[in-house]
Amino acid sequence: MGKATVVINNRVGQGATLIVHCKSKDDDLGVRYITESWSFSFTPNPFGRTLFFCRFSWPGQSEWFDIYKGNRDWHYCEQCIWNILPNGPCRLSDSGEFDVCYPWNPKSLM
Template identity: 40%
Template sequence: MTVPNSISLKFSILIIILLAFEASDTIAISFAEVKVTIVNKVLAPTPTNITFHCKSRDDDLGFHTLVSEGSYAFTFSPNFTPWFSKTLFFCSFTWPGNPQLHYLDIYDQVRDNCYRCRWTINKDGGCLNTHKCYKWNSVKLMDA
Protein backbone atom coordinates (compact mmCIF):
# COMPACT_ATOMS: atom_id res chain seq x y z
CA MET A 1 0.00 0.00 0.00
CA THR A 2 1.39 3.39 -1.00
CA VAL A 3 1.10 6.56 1.05
CA PRO A 4 -0.21 9.52 -0.98
CA ASN A 5 2.30 12.23 -1.64
CA SER A 6 1.48 15.30 0.47
CA ILE A 7 1.87 17.69 -2.47
CA SER A 8 -0.35 15.56 -4.73
CA LEU A 9 -3.02 15.40 -2.04
CA LYS A 10 -2.96 19.18 -1.49
CA PHE A 11 -3.05 19.81 -5.24
CA SER A 12 -6.02 17.44 -5.66
CA ILE A 13 -7.93 19.17 -2.87
CA LEU A 14 -7.19 22.58 -4.42
CA ILE A 15 -8.48 21.40 -7.82
CA ILE A 16 -11.68 20.03 -6.25
CA ILE A 17 -12.29 23.33 -4.41
CA LEU A 18 -11.70 25.39 -7.57
CA LEU A 19 -14.04 23.17 -9.60
CA ALA A 20 -16.71 23.43 -6.91
CA PHE A 21 -16.53 27.25 -6.98
CA GLU A 22 -16.62 27.29 -10.78
CA ALA A 23 -19.65 24.99 -10.82
CA SER A 24 -21.51 27.08 -8.23
CA ASP A 25 -20.85 30.29 -10.22
CA THR A 26 -22.02 28.66 -13.44
CA ILE A 27 -25.17 27.28 -11.81
CA ALA A 28 -26.00 30.65 -10.21
CA ILE A 29 -25.43 32.58 -13.44
CA SER A 30 -27.31 30.12 -15.63
CA PHE A 31 -30.54 30.97 -13.83
CA ALA A 32 -30.19 34.65 -14.76
CA GLU A 33 -32.73 35.41 -17.46
CA VAL A 34 -32.41 38.13 -20.05
CA LYS A 35 -35.57 39.93 -21.18
CA VAL A 36 -35.46 41.62 -24.58
CA THR A 37 -38.26 44.06 -25.42
CA ILE A 38 -38.75 45.46 -28.92
CA VAL A 39 -40.76 48.70 -29.33
CA ASN A 40 -41.99 49.95 -32.71
CA LYS A 41 -41.02 53.60 -33.27
CA VAL A 42 -40.94 53.44 -37.08
CA LEU A 43 -42.39 56.56 -38.69
CA ALA A 44 -42.31 56.02 -42.45
CA PRO A 45 -43.47 58.85 -43.03
CA THR A 46 -46.36 58.23 -40.61
CA PRO A 47 -46.58 55.66 -37.79
CA THR A 48 -46.75 52.20 -39.32
CA ASN A 49 -46.82 48.53 -38.39
CA ILE A 50 -43.58 46.56 -38.58
CA THR A 51 -43.15 42.84 -39.16
CA PHE A 52 -40.09 41.15 -37.70
CA HIS A 53 -38.55 37.70 -37.36
CA CYS A 54 -36.04 36.93 -34.58
CA LYS A 55 -33.84 33.87 -34.18
CA SER A 56 -30.69 32.54 -32.59
CA ARG A 57 -28.62 29.52 -33.51
CA ASP A 58 -30.94 27.35 -31.40
CA ASP A 59 -34.28 29.19 -31.29
CA ASP A 60 -36.62 30.59 -33.95
CA LEU A 61 -39.14 32.99 -32.38
CA GLY A 62 -41.24 33.25 -35.55
CA PHE A 63 -42.78 36.23 -37.31
CA HIS A 64 -44.54 38.99 -35.36
CA THR A 65 -46.26 42.24 -36.29
CA LEU A 66 -46.20 45.31 -34.06
CA VAL A 67 -48.46 48.32 -34.33
CA SER A 68 -46.88 51.74 -33.90
CA GLU A 69 -45.69 52.16 -30.29
CA GLY A 70 -46.48 48.46 -29.67
CA SER A 71 -44.02 46.15 -27.94
CA TYR A 72 -42.98 42.50 -28.00
CA ALA A 73 -40.82 40.77 -25.37
CA PHE A 74 -39.04 37.45 -25.03
CA THR A 75 -36.85 35.93 -22.34
CA PHE A 76 -34.01 33.41 -22.40
CA SER A 77 -31.03 32.26 -20.39
CA PRO A 78 -27.72 33.25 -22.00
CA ASN A 79 -24.94 30.74 -22.41
CA PHE A 80 -22.28 31.11 -19.70
CA THR A 81 -20.44 27.89 -20.44
CA PRO A 82 -16.92 28.88 -21.53
CA TRP A 83 -16.53 26.16 -24.18
CA PHE A 84 -19.74 27.07 -26.09
CA SER A 85 -20.35 30.14 -28.22
CA LYS A 86 -22.01 33.16 -26.64
CA THR A 87 -25.72 33.86 -27.12
CA LEU A 88 -26.71 35.91 -30.19
CA PHE A 89 -30.25 36.79 -31.31
CA PHE A 90 -30.75 38.62 -34.60
CA CYS A 91 -33.92 39.97 -36.20
CA SER A 92 -35.08 41.06 -39.62
CA PHE A 93 -37.56 43.94 -39.93
CA THR A 94 -39.90 45.10 -42.71
CA TRP A 95 -42.65 47.68 -42.97
CA PRO A 96 -45.10 48.88 -45.64
CA GLY A 97 -43.76 51.31 -48.20
CA ASN A 98 -40.18 50.06 -47.81
CA PRO A 99 -39.05 47.24 -50.14
CA GLN A 100 -36.06 46.37 -47.95
CA LEU A 101 -35.38 43.73 -45.31
CA HIS A 102 -33.41 45.27 -42.41
CA TYR A 103 -31.22 43.18 -40.06
CA LEU A 104 -30.10 43.94 -36.51
CA ASP A 105 -28.39 41.94 -33.74
CA ILE A 106 -31.03 42.33 -31.06
CA TYR A 107 -28.94 40.62 -28.36
CA ASP A 108 -25.20 39.97 -28.51
CA GLN A 109 -23.89 38.53 -25.24
CA VAL A 110 -20.39 39.89 -25.93
CA ARG A 111 -21.65 43.40 -26.80
CA ASP A 112 -24.70 43.90 -24.58
CA ASN A 113 -24.37 44.32 -20.85
CA CYS A 114 -28.03 44.13 -19.85
CA TYR A 115 -30.55 41.74 -18.38
CA ARG A 116 -33.46 44.04 -19.28
CA CYS A 117 -32.70 45.06 -22.85
CA ARG A 118 -35.25 47.48 -24.34
CA TRP A 119 -34.90 48.23 -28.05
CA THR A 120 -36.68 51.06 -29.82
CA ILE A 121 -36.74 50.34 -33.53
CA ASN A 122 -36.81 53.25 -36.00
CA LYS A 123 -36.25 53.60 -39.76
CA ASP A 124 -32.47 54.01 -39.26
CA GLY A 125 -31.87 51.07 -36.89
CA GLY A 126 -32.42 50.54 -33.19
CA CYS A 127 -31.50 52.04 -29.83
CA LEU A 128 -30.70 49.84 -26.84
CA ASN A 129 -32.01 51.16 -23.51
CA THR A 130 -32.32 54.64 -25.10
CA HIS A 131 -28.59 55.38 -24.95
CA LYS A 132 -26.73 53.26 -27.53
CA CYS A 133 -28.04 53.33 -31.10
CA TYR A 134 -27.03 50.98 -33.91
CA LYS A 135 -27.53 51.30 -37.66
CA TRP A 136 -28.92 48.30 -39.53
CA ASN A 137 -26.34 45.49 -39.89
CA SER A 138 -27.42 45.01 -43.48
CA VAL A 139 -30.28 45.88 -45.76
CA LYS A 140 -31.46 43.65 -48.60
CA LEU A 141 -34.14 44.09 -51.22
CA MET A 142 -37.03 41.73 -50.60
CA ASP A 143 -38.15 39.29 -53.29
CA ALA A 144 -41.10 40.49 -55.33
Protein backbone atom coordinates (compact mmCIF):
# COMPACT_ATOMS: atom_id res chain seq x y z
CA MET A 1 0.00 0.00 0.00
CA GLY A 2 1.42 3.36 -1.05
CA LYS A 3 0.57 6.89 -0.13
CA ALA A 4 -2.98 8.16 0.01
CA THR A 5 -4.00 11.72 -0.78
CA VAL A 6 -7.09 13.54 0.48
CA VAL A 7 -8.28 16.54 -1.54
CA ILE A 8 -10.80 18.89 0.07
CA ASN A 9 -12.78 21.20 -2.25
CA ASN A 10 -14.67 24.15 -0.80
CA ARG A 11 -18.26 23.99 -2.07
CA VAL A 12 -20.04 25.73 0.83
CA GLY A 13 -21.08 28.55 -1.48
CA GLN A 14 -21.40 32.33 -1.55
CA GLY A 15 -17.63 32.84 -1.77
CA ALA A 16 -17.23 31.75 1.86
CA THR A 17 -13.83 30.67 3.11
CA LEU A 18 -13.88 27.15 4.53
CA ILE A 19 -11.83 26.86 7.72
CA VAL A 20 -10.52 23.30 8.11
CA HIS A 21 -8.60 21.66 10.97
CA CYS A 22 -7.64 18.03 10.31
CA LYS A 23 -6.02 15.61 12.74
CA SER A 24 -5.22 11.97 13.27
CA LYS A 25 -4.15 10.28 16.48
CA ASP A 26 -0.53 11.10 15.61
CA ASP A 27 -0.68 14.18 13.37
CA ASP A 28 -2.24 17.64 13.68
CA LEU A 29 -2.28 19.23 10.23
CA GLY A 30 -3.15 22.67 11.60
CA VAL A 31 -5.83 25.14 10.60
CA ARG A 32 -6.24 25.85 6.88
CA TYR A 33 -8.27 28.58 5.20
CA ILE A 34 -9.60 27.16 1.93
CA THR A 35 -11.09 29.29 -0.78
CA GLU A 36 -10.81 26.59 -3.47
CA SER A 37 -9.03 23.37 -2.48
CA TRP A 38 -6.33 21.87 -0.24
CA SER A 39 -4.79 18.41 -0.05
CA PHE A 40 -2.60 16.30 2.21
CA SER A 41 -0.89 12.93 1.77
CA PHE A 42 0.04 10.16 4.18
CA THR A 43 0.88 6.48 4.30
CA PRO A 44 -2.14 4.51 5.57
CA ASN A 45 -1.77 1.89 8.27
CA PRO A 46 -1.80 -1.50 6.51
CA PHE A 47 -4.35 -2.86 9.00
CA GLY A 48 -7.03 -0.27 8.12
CA ARG A 49 -6.64 1.72 11.34
CA THR A 50 -5.81 5.11 9.81
CA LEU A 51 -8.29 7.83 10.75
CA PHE A 52 -8.16 11.53 9.86
CA PHE A 53 -11.01 13.70 11.11
CA CYS A 54 -11.62 17.34 10.28
CA ARG A 55 -13.55 20.25 11.74
CA PHE A 56 -15.15 22.34 8.98
CA SER A 57 -16.34 25.88 9.75
CA TRP A 58 -17.80 28.63 7.61
CA PRO A 59 -20.10 31.55 8.40
CA GLY A 60 -23.02 30.25 10.47
CA GLN A 61 -21.98 26.60 10.56
CA SER A 62 -19.44 24.28 12.19
CA GLU A 63 -19.33 20.54 11.49
CA TRP A 64 -16.92 17.63 11.67
CA PHE A 65 -16.36 14.49 9.64
CA ASP A 66 -14.01 11.50 9.43
CA ILE A 67 -12.43 12.51 6.12
CA TYR A 68 -10.38 9.30 5.88
CA LYS A 69 -11.31 6.05 7.61
CA GLY A 70 -9.02 3.20 6.65
CA ASN A 71 -11.69 0.51 6.83
CA ARG A 72 -14.04 2.63 4.66
CA ASP A 73 -11.66 4.33 2.23
CA TRP A 74 -8.49 2.30 1.65
CA HIS A 75 -9.76 0.49 -1.45
CA TYR A 76 -11.26 3.68 -2.98
CA CYS A 77 -8.78 6.30 -2.07
CA GLU A 78 -5.34 6.36 -3.48
CA GLN A 79 -6.72 9.84 -4.04
CA CYS A 80 -9.90 10.72 -2.09
CA ILE A 81 -11.42 13.84 -3.58
CA TRP A 82 -14.14 15.46 -1.47
CA ASN A 83 -16.57 18.30 -2.13
CA ILE A 84 -17.54 19.92 1.16
CA LEU A 85 -21.16 21.07 0.94
CA PRO A 86 -23.35 22.64 3.64
CA ASN A 87 -25.38 19.43 4.03
CA GLY A 88 -22.33 17.12 4.16
CA PRO A 89 -19.24 15.87 2.31
CA CYS A 90 -19.45 14.03 -1.02
CA ARG A 91 -16.63 11.90 -2.43
CA LEU A 92 -15.76 11.47 -6.10
CA SER A 93 -16.81 7.99 -7.20
CA ASP A 94 -15.59 5.71 -9.97
CA SER A 95 -18.37 7.15 -12.15
CA GLY A 96 -16.65 10.56 -12.09
CA GLU A 97 -19.45 12.14 -10.04
CA PHE A 98 -19.44 13.42 -6.46
CA ASP A 99 -22.24 11.01 -5.57
CA VAL A 100 -20.86 9.19 -2.52
CA CYS A 101 -22.31 11.48 0.14
CA TYR A 102 -22.32 11.21 3.92
CA PRO A 103 -23.98 13.11 6.74
CA TRP A 104 -21.90 15.17 9.14
CA ASN A 105 -20.73 13.37 12.27
CA PRO A 106 -23.14 13.82 15.19
CA LYS A 107 -22.52 16.97 17.21
CA SER A 108 -22.94 14.92 20.39
CA LEU A 109 -19.56 13.28 19.67
CA MET A 110 -17.67 16.56 19.28
